[in-house]
Amino acid sequence: MSQARLMQGNEACAEGAMAAGVNFFGGYPITPSTEIAEIMAKELPALGGTFIQMEDEIAGIAVVLGAALAGRKALTATSGPGFSLKQELIGYGCIAEIPLVIANVQRMGPATGQPTSPAQGDVMQARWGTHGDHPMIALSPWTVRESFDVAVMAVNYAERFRTPVIILLDEVVGHMREKVVLPKAEDIEIYPRRKPNCTREEGYKPYTPMADLVPNPADFGTGHHIHVTGLIHDETGFPTGSSKVTEDTIQRLHQKISRVQDEITHYDEFFMEDAEYAVLTYGGTARTAYAAVKMARQQGIKVGMVRLMTIWPFADKVIKKVAQKVKKILVPEMNYGQLVLEVERAAAGQAAVISLPKYNTEIFTPKEICTAIEELATEVVK
Amino acid sequence: MRSYEKYFRMNRLPHIWCPGCGNGIVMKSIAKAAEQLGLDQDNTVIVSGIGCSSRASGYMNFDTLHTAHGRAIPFATGIKLANPKLKVIVITGDGDCTAIGGNHFIHGARRNIDLTVILFNNNIYGMTGGQASPLTPTGKKATTAPFGSVDTAFDPCELAKAAGASYIARGTAFHAKPLVDLIAQGISNNGFSLVEAITQCPISYGRRNKMGDAAGMLKWMSENAVPLAAYEKLAEEQKGDKFPIGVLYQKTAPEYSAEYAKVIKLAQGGK
Ligand SMILES: Cc1ncc(C[n+]2csc(CCOP(=O)(O)OP(=O)(O)O)c2C)c(N)n1
Numbered sequence: 001m002s003q004a005r006l007m008q009g010n011e012a013c014a015e016g017a018m019a020a021g022v023n024f025f026g027g028y029p030i031t032p033s034t035e036i037a038e039i040m041a042k043e044l045p046a047l048g049g050t051f052i053q054m055e056d057e058i059a060g061i062a063v064v065l066g067a068a069l070a071g072r073k074a075l076t077a078t079s080g081p082g083f084s085l086k087q088e089l090i091g092y093g094c095i096a097e098i099p100l101v102i103a104n105v106q107r108m109g110p111a112t113g114q115p116t117s118p119a120q121g122d123v124m125q126a127r128w129g130t131h132g133d134h135p136m137i138a139l140s141p142w143t144v145r146e147s148f149d150v151a152v153m154a155v156n157y158a159e160r161f162r163t164p165v166i167i168l169l170d171e172v173v174g175h176m177r178e179k180v181v182l183p184k185a186e187d188i189e190i191y192p193r194r195k196p197n198c199t200r201e202e203g204y205k206p207y208t209p210m211a212d213l214v215p216n217p218a219d220f221g222t223g224h225h226i227h228v229t230g231l232i233h234d235e236t237g238f239p240t241g242s243s244k245v246t247e248d249t250i251q252r253l254h255q256k257i258s259r260v261q262d263e264i265t266h267y268d269e270f271f272m273e274d275a276e277y278a279v280l281t282y283g284g285t286a287r288t289a290y291a292a293v294k295m296a297r298q299q300g301i302k303v304g305m306v307r308l309m310t311i312w313p314f315a316d317k318v319i320k321k322v323a324q325k326v327k328k329i330l331v332p333e334m335n336y337g338q339l340v341l342e343v344e345r346a347a348a349g350q351a352a353v354i355s356l357p358k359y360n361t362e363i364f365t366p367k368e369i370c371t372a373i374e375e376l377a378t379e380v381v382k
Numbered sequence: 383m384r385s386y387e388k389y390f391r392m393n394r395l396p397h398i399w400c401p402g403c404g405n406g407i408v409m410k411s412i413a414k415a416a417e418q419l420g421l422d423q424d425n426t427v428i429v430s431g432i433g434c435s436s437r438a439s440g441y442m443n444f445d446t447l448h449t450a451h452g453r454a455i456p457f458a459t460g461i462k463l464a465n466p467k468l469k470v471i472v473i474t475g476d477g478d479c480t481a482i483g484g485n486h487f488i489h490g491a492r493r494n495i496d497l498t499v500i501l502f503n504n505n506i507y508g509m510t511g512g513q514a515s516p517l518t519p520t521g522k523k524a525t526t527a528p529f530g531s532v533d534t535a536f537d538p539c540e541l542a543k544a545a546g547a548s549y550i551a552r553g554t555a556f557h558a559k560p561l562v563d564l565i566a567q568g569i570s571n572n573g574f575s576l577v578e579a580i581t582q583c584p585i586s587y588g589r590r591n592k593m594g595d596a597a598g599m600l601k602w603m604s605e606n607a608v609p610l611a612a613y614e615k616l617a618e619e620q621k622g623d624k625f626p627i628g629v630l631y632q633k634t635a636p637e638y639s640a641e642y643a644k645v646i647k648l649a650q651g652g653k
């Protein structure tokens with residue numbers, strides 16, 4: 001594992017998931033995510049794992065939810081149209097607190113859109129795609145190596161918080177090949193499946209939250225006779241119409257993530273020490289933005305870059321600090337302007353937030369972003 | 383305590399179903415089949431969809447999973463493949479199984495994966511108040527077919543057979559005792575089994591179609607359900623509303639999780 005290998009983002013994502021203990025994959029083919037399924041089909045049996053190609057993406061997530069409940073660490077992978085189909089059951093995973101990872105290699109939509117051009121158009125869908133209130137964890141890598149790390153992290157977060165975690169790849173990162181050195185198996189930390197804290201005889205309730213607000217529902221087939229439902233349920237796991245339990249449940253689901261928000265907010269900063277302007281970026285676009293920021297620096301423009309790996313929950317605190325420091329924040333995205341809305345909200349008027357959207361099937365060029373930075377720097381702040 | 387009561391979560395009863403509803407009879411038949419087979423509660427999982435019938439999972443004393451509308455079969459597929467030693471029973475309604483879940487139903491049958499699907503067929507969407515389902519007979523009334531349904535109904539047993547299921551049976555809430563045996567045989571079959579249980583929904587179907595109360599609907603079942611051998615001897619013009627019950631079809635065929643175990647063995651160098 002520790003030798004340098006030339007690999008694709010999708011491949012690194014699949015390898016990372018397996019390295020973190022994923023031994024079940026269910027899904028339905030769709031470009032540009034299909035390599036993940038193909039790798040899983042080939043690799044999992046040798047590990048004693050299971051691959052199944054389902055009849056559609058809804059079945060793809062359902063089969064994985066079932067497998068997770070029966071003790072497996074499970075992954076499904078898809079792209080735009082398939083991601084839309086999975087939404088109802090992503091919500092099921094949230095409320096029934098089932099660990100699950102969904103890799104979504106974004107492509108241009110809506111609908112079949114412009115297949116299979118790169119886009120970052122599912123950022124808001126990842127957060128709000130399923131109905132009802134629920135928290136969401138979504139991670140977006142910008143390199144092949146980081147696709148591996150993000151997959152490991154996603155599996156661990158899914159297990160630790162018992163919730164669906166979304167890996168937001170884009171076509172750029174998913175299909176790009178880079179030389180990477182992967183960590184050794186023994187250097188990868190793995191969060192184990194949570195286990196019941198007591199027996200049925202001792203009054204085990206599968207949905208009693210522990211100190212971290214996460215419950216320990218038993219895996220099926222371990223003698224606990226638990227009930228799992230998508231209805232609002234109390235600590236026993238059985239449905240209840242109580243408005244108090246409903247309110248407490250929705251609150252706890254949010255709090256189990258919000259209480260660790262700082263810990264799970266991953267980002268990096270470049271050239272920010274003396275920055276007067278910042279480029280806020282993520283995923284494949286961050287690669288171009290990085291080159292653009294360096295070009296602008298050569299012209300003497302004091303611009304830095306903040307790259308988010310954690311897209312959801314949104315890095316409010318990070319943005320707030322950036323907004324206090326710089327005059328303007330530029331947000332290039334391969335969409336009509338999605339995450340920029342969150343940046344605006346978090347910046348709360350402390351810095352001007354400028355959207356640089358792109359939605360014509362082409363990826364940004366460094367020149368394009370650099371020109372936008374030059375404009376930032378020359379325009380007088382009103 | 384009756385001997386099959388250990389298969390119920392007695393503290394979760396009474397159930398939410400209307401007086402006269404047939405779901406309780408079918409659920410009890412599942413418990414009795416479990417008793418007949420001595421099913422191990424630690425290694426049996428009941429998976430249901432959404433609907434009146436699908437609420438049965440919560441009353442049964444196993445690991446139980448109440449999924450989303452139509453999706454019980456793919457959830458069950460995941461459970462079975464994740465841990466093939468588990469017996470997995472699916473409880474589903476006619477809308478759940480053949481409308482929104484229709485694609486999953488035929489693909490489950492095609493894989494011949496070892497699941498036993500108990501289809502509670504009340505010919506209507508009970509939970510949502512009586513809309514037409516793909517198993518509502520042509521001409522019958524529903525809130526969404528106020529002039530009588532113009533749709534043609536599926537025969538879910540023929541559908542499962544064509545799709546590849548290896549055990550197919552039909553029973554009724556009236557013929558409760560034979561239903562127990564049909565379910566027990568389905569659970570014993572190593573492959574995809576369908577047991578269609580005709581049951582009455584007096585509230586959302588019977589009343590609207592002038593079939594009387596629960597007793598009247600059960601009487602209709604007793605008059606129209608005919609054992610397969612006898613049914614096959616009927617002339618076409620004698621068939622009318624009549625339908626065959628009993629084991630309708632059986633075959634031996636490779637079971638999916640066992641076939642996949644071979645793939646694992648092969649990939650691991652045939653150890
Ligand atoms: C995705 C989705 N669509 C629609 C519904 C509403 N719904 C709940 S139960 C049901 C029909 C149930 O009918 P059936 O499966 O025949 O079961 P029964 O209630 O008759 O036992 C419908 C349409 C839902 N819960 N989810």
Ligand code: SF4
Pocket residue numbers: 398399400402403404405434435504508509582583584585586587
């Ligand atoms: S609506 Fe029909 S199926 Fe539902 S509980 Fe009442 S009688 Fe039973």
